[in-house]
Amino acid sequence: MVAKYKKDGISSGAVDCGLADPAVSGTSGSDGGNGAAAPSRATGLASSFPSIAPGIDVDSVSEAELKENGFRSTRRTKLICTIGPASCGFEQLEALAMAGMNVARLNMCHGTREWHRGVIKSVRQLNEMKGYSVALMMDTEGSEIHMGDLGGVTSQKAEDGEEWTFSVRKFDGALPEGTLQVNYEGFAEDVMAGDELVVDGGMVRFEVVDKIGPDVKCRCIDPGLLLPRANVTFWRNGRLVRERNAMLPTISSKDWLDIDFGISEGVDFIAISFVKTADVIKHLKSYIASRSTNRQIGVFAKIESCDSLKNLEDIIRVADGAMVARGDLGAQIPLEQVPSVQREIVTLCRQLNKPVIVASQLLESMIEYPTPTRAEVADVSEAVRQRADALMLSGESAMGQFPLKALSVLRTVSLRIERWCREQKRHEMMRLRELSPPSSDRQTAERVSEQICNSASHMANNLGVDAIFVYTRDGHMASLLSRCRPDCPIFAFTDTTAVRRRLNLQWGLIPFRLDLSTDMEVNILRTFSLLKARGMMNSGDLVIAVSDMLQSIQIRKIP
């Protein structure tokens, strides 16, 4: 890939993915960080950074946004960055955190476990030393069919009419000229002459000419750039072919090892690729529960296949969240259906109170160029207007030339569209159905919490309050409030760092960690005085406070 412009300023020379000494790394969020010094938690470095107020953890980005713009203008849409060679150094991660990254995604399709372990360690250090709550999401490879590593080169151009061989043979070292490896052993048996091979969701296309044992001879019919490990689907008579490849397990044996790795490394979320049914999610959730006592890992279902669309509601009901994985989805259903399917998934997730991520190609051109296309900005705007919980960068942040600029575009577009939607009432309006239907026991805590949150949001909008405060141990009340998408931001106070990180993925929540008292009044007064002392709120601000420890709604003016 040729850099047409100067590369993003997050790393000047060679990309260093080792663990830079964070004590000597400066903050370099030049294009869109907010320039605020990062607060440090109680570490030996306390003297190098402004110290955090005792008793409350919040990151410098939220703090600066609150101070500079007041309550109402904080960003509601959360941002996820896929980490790769262009973003894995400590300083690069720090710059991304400064520029608003809420979640770092690790795609297990690429890189070694050791490499991923290094990134996890850096993110964790960043959180501990600088008060961030960047969550970690591990994304499984799945049993998709993809090409091999291109024998070490970063890309190869396939020209119109060229002959290429797709082979299931294993090669040591360099590949023979014009040969590509395929990871699925049944490939040569499943395909037929005349089939169309779609690489990387349509970036390159081939027609199958002939089969010779493990080799499949093809002719390029849509030229383009072949990237390492690009995904491959095959089509016959205009339909996706699903032979034995459809029988491959959703979670492969390699995925199970990656999942064990994720559990032992304590990631916050695991995203499962190519989910077909709800059962696989249930199975994984019980596996995680049996392996990791007292740690919750959110399981996200990636919606990227025809099968997942057939079972959409069942899958989303059992998952902890979903991802509209438009990359592969666009290779499995006609492209023109992707926007309406995205909207359906976003709506359904909101109804079922599951966080939803819109992913892939949001700013694809920024892999190479420092400015997005107008169409990309429109796409990002639409996802923000649909009020998806989070937007995700893939290649833009993993291997592109401008990771920080791409993140900055997501941030500024989100802020601008959110404000426009609030002021002009342009959001997608949605009537929320009841999550917990009336039962014989009409007073279940679930139902009461839901009603409290709906009413609190309604009151917040009618009264024009500055913020909703929620005191929550497990985060559930915070997510119920987020579901209502109120006009004001939601400050979520929780007593564990793990819950705080998980809440960082959800729309409109600004998560803080605070030692919670069983006495609600004590919590309220403490948060008021701590936030006031740090300049994050002012006397006279109007707040609605709710809690999962005491079922009440309070309307309070900051003294």
Ligand SMILES: Nc1ncnc2c1ncn2[C@@H]1O[C@H](COP(=O)(O)OP(=O)(O)O)[C@@H](O)[C@H]1O
């Ligand atoms: N851990 C990694 N190591 C090397 N390259 C990576 C890594 N993660 C992502 N990439 C690169 O970024 C590109 C885009 O990432 P992503 O969309 O997550 O993967 P894919 O293209 O496989 O669907 C990948 O094709 C790959 O080139």
Ligand SMILES: C=C(OP(=O)(O)O)C(=O)O
């Ligand atoms: C996010 C996606 O999955 P991956 O990048 O792992 O292919 C996608 O297909 O859009």
Ligand SMILES: [K+]
């Ligand atoms: K993946």
Ligand SMILES: [Mg+2]
């Ligand atoms: Mg995919």
